[in-house]
Amino acid sequence: MPSEASVSSKEMLTGQRLCHSKSHQDSVLSALNQQRKDGQLCDVTLVAGEQKFHAHKAVLAACSDYFRAMFSLCMVESEADEVTLQGVTSVGLKHALDFAYTGQILLEPAVIQDVLSAGSHLQLLELLSLCSHYLIQELSSVNYLELYRVADLFHLPALEEAVVGFLVEHLSELSQSRQDEAQQLPYRLLREVLKSDRLTSLSEEEIWKLVVLWLEHDCRYQYTEDLLQHVRYGLMDVPTLHHLAHSHPLVQSSPIAAALVDEALDYHHATFAQPLHQSAITGPRFQSLTLYIIGGRKREVSRVRELRYFNPSAQEHVRVAGGSNWSELAAMPTGRSHHCVAVMGNFLFVVGSLGGGRLHNFHNFYNICTVTDSFLFSSGQNESGVAVHDDRIYVVGGYSIWTNEPLACIQVLDLSAEGKEEVFYGPTLPFASNGIATCFLPAPHFTCPNLQTLQVPHHRMGAV
Structure with missing residues (x-):
């Protein structure tokens, strides 16, 4: 053995490093979930309907503002061993607790309403977000109205936005083949659709006719001014605007609508000032920005008059570049x-x-x-x-x-x-x-x- 004193570890190591375990968080949460299932070290029992569920107050409070307030603000429940929850079903509470302890949940039509009610009542925001994502994936022409009501009831803005986007995309189909259904659209939903820049499946004249039919159905004229202001009159042609101004009873009876039509006519008459007069009634509706090509030269001799833009939407299943992906606007004079x-x-x-x-x-x-x-x-x-x-x-x-x-x-x-x-x-x-x-x-x-x-x-x- 050397007689010299061994060098201490402090002299051998040179720095400070933060070390991170990739499995620790999951393993702790998994152990807590197993304790819950075994009824070990739990400090509260939740009751929904006639069913009881063991849980840890700390875990519940970490996931939910509702439970955080219940267990930390000197409420009666903070000292109770058993808490009865009103407005939450046993099915909803079971799934909510499974999510709180695992971060996962199996959603299906049979349980979604119970889970939404539990998530909303218990303020489990992450759970509500997952429910919203699930419903967006299930969105269809059969259920979009019901899902819009669900979004409104449980305050799910992402789902509401998805329903609006879905209807924007399918409004042409709805107005042509299912007019009765179009006239039953909720007022707020129709208003949000009319405000969308992405509403390109209908011309502005067709949008106007759809709104008029909706207003005339069941005499819903109390919404006249609010809905008509979302029609983009500046995108209509001048003869149509003159007809509306002089002949249509809705325009003649609504000062706001009449003013919007007059503004659109002034816009069309002031040709050189149009770039300065862009407003809510003149802004184009478009799905996205695209690439425009203007003029050019072919083979050193032929100069191009056409103004084209990239438009693959007409052939959605074509994924190769080519002439079929380009649409043409009016040609230039030369x-x-x-x-x-x-x-x-x-x-x-x-x-x-x-x-x-x-x-x-x-x-x-x-x-x-x-x-x-x-x-x-x-x-x-x-x-x-x-x-x-x-x-x-x-x-x-x-x-x-x-x-x-x-x-x-x-x-x-x-x-x-x-x-x-x-x-x-x-x-x-x-x-x-x-x-x-x-x-x-x-x-x-x-x-x-x-x-x-x-x-x-x-x-x-x-x-x-």
Whole structure:
């Protein structure tokens, strides 16, 4: 044996580490559950109906605000060995306790109502969440109305949202083949469906007719103004709006509806100001964002007029990329390439182009919903950078149609004031450039730029 004293463990170890057992939590909970089943070390007995259940107060209080208050706020039950629960069935309590001790529950139609009642009464929020998820998976055209009532009764917002989404997707089918059922929809459910941006299976005129039929059924005119304000009149065509304004009794009897129709007519008449007039009655309904392709050049000679967007929904079972996945909107007046685009207020602005061996010095804009286009202003440039900020489109740099050389200017299309739309030059770039990219982002923290210098005209070009 060496005579020197052995080195202590403190001198051999160098650091501090947090060590974690992956099985400890599960094993403790499993042991507690076994104690519950064996009736060992339990300190309370719960009674529901004529059945008794052993449990641990600490476990119950950890899972439920209801039990935490019962056992810790000097209530009578806090000292009792046996507690009778009212409003909870023995089936519901059994499943609730199984969940509290295992984190698992077997749900089926025969027990779901009892489990929901127990979870709601005992404030077992995680249990209610699992019940909600189970019911969402069971959602169908047969039970959606009943599940909506369940969601309302037990305050299950995820289930309610799922029912609304389901009806949004199937409202066209319902209105065409099951009109009686459509007229029986609960008011709140119909209102939430009408508010959805994803309601694309019906045209706005068809949505209007559905709402009118619902109001006329059983004379539910007390909901007229609340429901009619969720119809997007700006998506209707002008002849339809004129007919509603002058001939429909509901519009003539409702000042709010009449004002909304008039607002939509003003929106259609103010073509150049439409990007600034986006509101609840003009916003497009759409399922999701998608990819648009505008113009382009085929094989060096043919320039494309079409405006297309990616739309695989028409062929849901086709998973290969190809022409069948692209839908077409209205064509542009002429083929374009080397142009730029910007989006503002759900409008697509197409800026400049090269086509047919020459530059096009005009700009178009397109309403993605109604697919209209109008000429806006001359610019004489292409291959510019384009960015949008505060109702203004900034066209930066580019290649000049007049001098055949890069530009150092910034042109601004200002749509911020209705009736005073104009185009003007902003400050010059540090160097002339075409093929440039531009965007608006937060400024670096060490700078403090003043955007007003970009927004004050340096040289006015004229009104739109």
